[in-house]
Amino acid sequence: MRIATWNVNSIRSRIDRVASWVDRHDVDVLAIQETKCREDQFPALELTALGYEYAHVGINQWNGVAILSRVGLEDVERSFGVDQPLFDDVLEPRAIGATCGGVRMWSLYVPNGRDLDHAHYQYKLDWLARLRSAGEQWLAKNPDLPIALTGDWNIAPQDDDVWDMAVFEGRTHVSEPERAAFRAIVDAGFSDVVRPHTPGPGVYTYWDYTQLSFPKKKGMRIDFVLGSPALAERVEGAWIDREERKGKGASDHAPVVVDLAD
């Protein structure tokens, strides 16, 4: 079974690329981030025509996450808990879960944080702490369940996950509290199943649209698939499709793919 995650930066503007990509690469389950639309605006036909079911949560032009599956889509949860943190009193659509082909799949869009002194930064840390708490409970309840925590984590856990640490001095994504929040989820039992198959340095999943970042190889590794022990032991390979970052109409993120033994 092939699962993947991809921040598409608007599903409506990227629908042709997304449909073509999942079809071309025989993707069974795709976690999507930043759909940037309401649920009634989701371009479903192009995907259902290819044999995919989907679940989506979106309330406006911000955030929005979805899961596509052609191996079943059951037990959809539209957040990881009733206590999921709020920002500006809004429960932002940043997490959706579903069971697809026996895998508990989560599509996660971790808050960006904006700046170290911004309220959004604490929101990010709170959000990650809640996710860790939820993840611990899922594993405690069912230690043998294959769970995939996938998405745009907006964290570069290691120095070589950015092209130049000096540039990121004093900025989000690389701060110690963010890295600690990420490590806490790893320590809870969810390991990065992609990095062993895609060693750095210079291996990224995101390149800013500005300043010719992509051709200049100025990227960041911020999109991850963290797997529970039962998921991790089934991983046969993983890769980042940087080809998909090329050309006109590309998202600023590349898809991240994981192949699982059946």
Next chain:
DNA sequence: ATGGTGGCTGGGCCA
């Protein structure tokens, strides 16, 4: 090529 973001929306925010 002496420059160089994109999306949603409708000016400004967000990333």
